Amino acid sequence: MNELGLLSNGVNPVLLIVVPLALAFAVPLIGFISKKIIKYIPVLAFLFNLIIAILLIPKVLHQPIIVKIGGFQPPFGINLYVGTVGILFSTLIALAGFLVSIYALNYIKEGPKEKYHILYLLLLTGATGVVLTGDIFNLFVFFEILCISSYALVAYFGNRAGIESSIKYLIQGSVGSSLLLIGIGLLYGQFGTLNMADIANQIQSASSPSIFVPMVLMITGLGVEAAIFPLNAWLPDAHSSAPSSISAILSGIAIEVGLYAVIRVLFTIFGASNFLMFFVFLGVLTLLIGEMSAFSQKNIKRMLAYSSIGQIGLIVFAVSLNTQYGVSAGLFQMISHTLGKGLLFLAAGYMIYRTASMDISSFEGIGKKMPYTSLAFTIGTFSLIGLPPFIGFPSKFMIIKAALAKEGILFTVLVGLVLLGTVIEGAYFFRVVQVIYFKKGNGNQERKEAPITGLIPMFIFALLIIFIGIYPNFIIKILNSAASELLNKIDYIRSVLG
Amino acid sequence: MDFLSNNIYYIGAFGLIFIGLFIILVKHNLIKVIIGISILETGVNLFLIAVGYISKGTAPIFSRPGLNAKNMVDPVPQALVLTAIVIGVAVLALALSLAIRLYKHYGTLDLRKIKEQRW
Numbered sequence: 137m138n139e140l141g142l143l144s145n146g147v148n149p150v151l152l153i154v155v156p157l158a159l160a161f162a163v164p165l166i167g168f169i170s171k172k173i174i175k176y177i178p179v180l181a182f183l184f185n186l187i188i189a190i191l192l193i194p195k196v197l198h199q200p201i202i203v204k205i206g207g208f209q210p211p212f213g214i215n216l217y218v219g220t221v222g223i224l225f226s227t228l229i230a231l232a233g234f235l236v237s238i239y240a241l242n243y244i245k246e247g248p249k250e251k252y253h254i255l256y257l258l259l260l261t262g263a264t265g266v267v268l269t270g271d272i273f274n275l276f277v278f279f280e281i282l283c284i285s286s287y288a289l290v291a292y293f294g295n296r297a298g299i300e301s302s303i304k305y306l307i308q309g310s311v312g313s314s315l316l317l318i319g320i321g322l323l324y325g326q327f328g329t330l331n332m333a334d335i336a337n338q339i340q341s342a343s344s345p346s347i348f349v350p351m352v353l354m355i356t357g358l359g360v361e362a363a364i365f366p367l368n369a370w371l372p373d374a375h376s377s378a379p380s381s382i383s384a385i386l387s388g389i390a391i392e393v394g395l396y397a398v399i400r401v402l403f404t405i406f407g408a409s410n411f412l413m414f415f416v417f418l419g420v421l422t423l424l425i426g427e428m429s430a431f432s433q434k435n436i437k438r439m440l441a442y443s444s445i446g447q448i449g450l451i452v453f454a455v456s457l458n459t460q461y462g463v464s465a466g467l468f469q470m471i472s473h474t475l476g477k478g479l480l481f482l483a484a485g486y487m488i489y490r491t492a493s494m495d496i497s498s499f500e501g502i503g504k505k506m507p508y509t510s511l512a513f514t515i516g517t518f519s520l521i522g523l524p525p526f527i528g529f530p531s532k533f534m535i536i537k538a539a540l541a542k543e544g545i546l547f548t549v550l551v552g553l554v555l556l557g558t559v560i561e562g563a564y565f566f567r568v569v570q571v572i573y574f575k576k577g578n579g580n581q582e583r584k585e586a587p588i589t590g591l592i593p594m595f596i597f598a599l600l601i602i603f604i605g606i607y608p609n610f611i612i613k614i615l616n617s618a619a620s621e622l623l624n625k626i627d628y629i630r631s632v633l634g
Numbered sequence: 635m636d637f638l639s640n641n642i643y644y645i646g647a648f649g650l651i652f653i654g655l656f657i658i659l660v661k662h663n664l665i666k667v668i669i670g671i672s673i674l675e676t677g678v679n680l681f682l683i684a685v686g687y688i689s690k691g692t693a694p695i696f697s698r699p700g701l702n703a704k705n706m707v708d709p710v711p712q713a714l715v716l717t718a719i720v721i722g723v724a725v726l727a728l729a730l731s732l733a734i735r736l737y738k739h740y741g742t743l744d745l746r747k748i749k750e751q752r753w
Contacts, residue, residue, distance in 0.1 A: 273714055280721045287728055296739045300748055303664065303732045310671050310725050311658060317678050317718060318651070324711065325685040 149218040150203055151188055152226050153265050156181045160257035167250050174253055175244070178237035181257060185230035185264070189223060196223045197617055200631050202270070210270070210632050211334035217270035217632060220618040221467075225267035225396055228471060232388050232478050233260045235593035239482050240381045242589045243489070247292055259285040259385065263393045270632060272320055272405070273330045275397065279316070283309045283361060286390055290378045301373035308360055308370045316357030322350040323405075333632035336405050336625050351406050358401065361394030363448050365422035372429075375441035376494070380485025383437060387444045387481060388474040395448060395470070399455055403622045415456035420553050422449030427560040435494045436484050439564060440477065443520065446557060447473045453554060454535040457542060463619035464612070465534035471604075471611070472531040476519040479597035483513035486586035496568055503573040505583035510572050512594040517565035519601045522558060527601045530608035532558065643684035650677030664736065664743040668729045675722040679715045686711035 159181045167174055195201065196218055203216040216222075237256065244252050258281055265278030287309065291302035324330060326346060327338045339347055356367070363371045371391070375383045402408050402415075426445030433439035447469070454466035486509050491498045503510040519526035522533075539551045585591075604610055621628065638645070654674025658667050686708030694706040733743065740748050 273717075277717060277721070280724075284721075284724055284728060287732075291732060291735070294735060296750060299732055299735045299739060300750060303729070303736060306725065306729050306732065307658065307667060307671065310729075311655070311674065313721075314651075314654075314671075314674050314678050318681060321678070321682045321685055321711070321714075324682075324714075328708075330710070 147188055147191055148203065149188075149192060149201055149216060149223075149268065150205070152185050152230075152268065153216075153261060155184055156257045156261045156264070160254050160261065163250060163254045163257070171250075174250055175241050178253055178256055179234065179241070182230050182233035182237055182260065186227065186234050189227040189230050192218065192223055193227065193614070196220055197614065200621070202632055211329050211331035214269070214271040214274050215331065215632065216268045217332070217628075218268055219621045219628070219631075220614060221396070221400075221621050222268045224467065224471075224614055224618050225393070226264050228474055229260055229263050229267070229389055229393075232385065232474055235596055236381050236384050236478065236482070239384075239485075239590055239593045242587050243381050243485060244379065247294065252289070252292060255285040255289050256382075256385075259289065260389065263389050266393050267396055270332050271330050272323065272332050272335065275332075276313070276316055276320060279358075279361070279394075279397065280313060282390060282393065283313065286374075286382075286386055289382045290374045290386075292379050292382065293377075295377075297373075297377040301370070301377040305370040305374045308367070312357045312360030312367070314357070315353045319350040319353035319357060322353070323347075326350075331632070332400075332405055333629045336407065337629045337633065339406065347406060351401075351408060351411075354401050355398055358394055358397045361391065362398050363391050363394070363422075363445055364398070364452060365418055365425060365445075365449070368422070368426075368445050368448075371445060372438050372441040375444065376435060376437035380437070380481050380488065383440070384478045384481035384485075387441065388478040391444060391448060392451075392470050392474060395451060399622060404625050404628055407625050409458055412456040412458045415452055416550065419449045419451070419453030419456060420550055420557075422446070422452060423554060423557045424449070427557045427564075431560050431564045433564075434496055436488065436496050436499070436568065437481075437494055439496070439568075440480055440484065443561065443564075444473070444477060446561060447477070447520070450532075450535065450554065450557070453550070454538060457538055458623075459538060459541065460616070460619050460623060461534065461541060462538035463622055464615040465531065465538045467615050467618055468531040468534055468608075468611070472519065472527045472601075475527060475597055475601050475604075476516050479512055479594055479601065480516035480520070482590070482594050482597070483509050483516060486590050487513070490583045490586075496571055499568070499572050500575040501572075502583060506585050508591055509586045509594065512591075512598050513572065514569050515598045515601060517569055519605070521562045521565055524605065525602060526605040527608075529605060643680065643687060647677050647681035647684055650674070650680060653677070662745050664733050664745055664748075667745070668726065668733065671729065672722070672726055675718070675725075679718055679722075682711045682715050682718065 159177055163174055163177055197220060200217060200219040205214045262278045262282030266275055266282060269275050269278060287302055287306045290305055291298045323335055327335050329335060360367045375386055378386060423446050426442050426449055430439050430442035430446060433442060451466045451469050454462050454469055487499055487502060488494050515526065519528040522528040536551055539547050650673055654670045654677055657670030661667055661670065688707050691705050691707040694709045737743055
C-alpha cells in the first residue's frame with residue numbers, strides 16, 4: 137500500500153486526458169511509420185489510463201485532487217476536480233476503453249481503420265474530460281468532442297442505416313448542445329463565472345425564476361445525450377447501426393457520461409432537491425417505455441439499445457431518490473450497466489458477424505457452435521435482469537431497498553412498476569437465451585467461435601461481473617464516498633475555492 | 635422604445651435562435667435543416683457576445699496607459715464564442731459530408747422519404 141501511495145504521488149490526473157488526446161493526433165503520424173501498429177495505440181493508451189486511474193483511487197478517496205491548469209487560482213482559469221465520482225467514472229471509461237480496443241483489434245477489418253482509431257481515442261478523451269472537469273464551459277467542449285466523434289463513428293460503415301442514424305443523431309445532438317450553451321451563457325451572464333464551484337456557491341442566494349430557465353435548458357441539452365425519455369429518439373437507431381464495438385462504448389460509456397453531467401448539474405450546480413420528484417417519475421416512465429419497446433424487437437441490437445433506455449430510466453429513478461443510499465445504488469447500477477451491456481454488445485457483435493444477420497431467430501442453435509460467446513452473452517443477460525450471483529443483483533437490490541426506505545404508498549407503487557420493468561426485461565432476455573440454446577439450428581452451417589482477441593475482453597467483463605456480484609463490498613466504499621460527494625455541495629465548493 | 639434599444643442584441647439573438655429551431659422542426663429538406671442548425675448556432679454565439687458587451691466599449695487590451703477598464707467589454711464570452719464557432723464548423727462539415735453520403739444512398743434529401751430506421 138505504501139508503494140502505491142508513493143507511486144501515485146507523482147501522478148498528475150491531467151495525464152488521463154492528455155495522453156489519449158495526444159495519441160489520437162499522433163495516429164496519422166505513426167501511420168507513416170507502419171500501418172500495422174496503429175490498432176495497438178488505443179490499447180496502450182487505455183491500459184495506461186487504467187493504471188493511472190487505479191493508482192489515484194486511494195489518494196482521491198482520502199481527499200479530492202484539484203488540478204489548477206496554468207496555475208490560476210479558482211475561480212479563475214480552468215480547474216479539474218478529481219473527486220471520487222470523477223475517478224470512479226474515469227476508471228470505468230479506461231477499463232471499457234481498454235477491453236473494447238482489444239476487441240476491435242480483429243473486429244474492425246474494413247473501412248478507414250486509421251480514422252476509427254483516431255475517433256475512438258477522441259470519444260473516450262471527451263468522456264474522461266467531462267467527468268473530470270470543474271469548469272462548465274470546459275464541460276461543454278469535452279461534451280462536444282464526445283458527441284462529434286460518436287456521430288462520425290455511428291456512420292463508420294457508411295451503409296444506409298449508419299448514415300441515416302448518424303444524421304438523425306447529429307441533428308438532435310447539435311440542437312441539444314446549443315440549448316446547453318444558451319444555459320451556460322445565461323449562468324455566465326448572471327454570475328460572471330464559469331467555475332462550477334463558484335456558480336454553485338453564488339446560486340444559493342439567487343432568485344429562483346432566474347436560475348430555473350438555465351437549469352431547464354442545460355438539463356434538456358444534456359438529456360439528449362443521456363437519452364432520458366422524451367429525448368431518446370436517436371438512441372435505438374444510432375446504437376444498432378454502429379459497429380458493435382462502438383455500440384458497446386456508446387451504450388456503456390457515452391450515455392452514462394451524459395447522465396453523469398445531468399446529475400452533476402442538478403446536484404452540485406443547482407442543488408435542486410425540489411425538482412427531483414419530477415425526475416423520479418421521468419425515470420420510471422423511461423424505464424417502462426424502454427423495456428416495453430425492447431420486448432417487441434426482433435433485431436438483437438435494437439433490443440439491446442432499447443434495454444439501455446430502460447436501464448437509464450432505472451438509474452435516473454435511483455439517483456433522484458436523493459438519499460445517500462439511493463445515489464450509491466444509482467452509481468452501482470451504472471457500473472453494472474457498463475459491464476453488462478458492454479459484454480452483451482461485444483458478444484452479440486461476433487454472433488452477428490458469424491451469422492451475418494441481426495435477427496434473433498437466426499441465432500438458433502448457436503449455443504453449440506459458439507459456446508464461449510453464447511456463455512458470455514448469457515452471463516450478460518442474467519446480470520442485467522438482476523439474477524444472483526452477477527453484479528446486476530446487488531445493484532438492483534440496492535435500488536429497491538433505497539426506494540422502499542422512502543416512506544409513503546407512492547414509492548411502493550413506483551417500486552412495483554420498477555419490478556414490472558424487470559419482469560419484462562427478464563421475458564425478452566430469456567427468449568433470446570432460449571433461442572440460442574434450446575432451438576435446433578437449421579442444417580449444419582459452419583459457425584466458427586469468436587477469435588481470441590474477441591474472447592479475452594468478454595472473459596474479463598464476465599469475470600468482473602461475477603466477482604463484483606459476489607463481493608459487492610469491494611466497491612461499496614467508493615460508491616458511498618461518491619454519493620456523498622454528489623449530495624454534499626458545500627464540501628465541493630469548499631474544496632475548490634478553499 | 636427604450637426597452638427595444640437597450641435589448642436589441644438579445645432580441646436579435648433569440649430571434650435567430652427561434653428561426654433556427656423553427657427551420658429544424660418544420661423543413662423537410664436536409665440541407666435546409668443543416669442551415670437551420672447553423673442559424674441556431676449563430677444565434678447562440680450572438681447571445682454569448684451580447685452577455686459580455688458594453689455599448690461603445692473597447693477591446694480589453696491595455697495598449698496605452700490611461701485606458702479605463704470600465705469601458706472594456708468582457709473578454710471571456712469572446713473566447714467562448716471563438717471555441718463555439720470552431721465546434722460549429724466541425725458539426726457543419728460533418729453534417730454536410732453525411733448529407734452527400736445520404737444522397738448517394740437514397741437519391742433524395744427529403745427527410746420524409748428517408749425513414750428506413752423506425753420502431
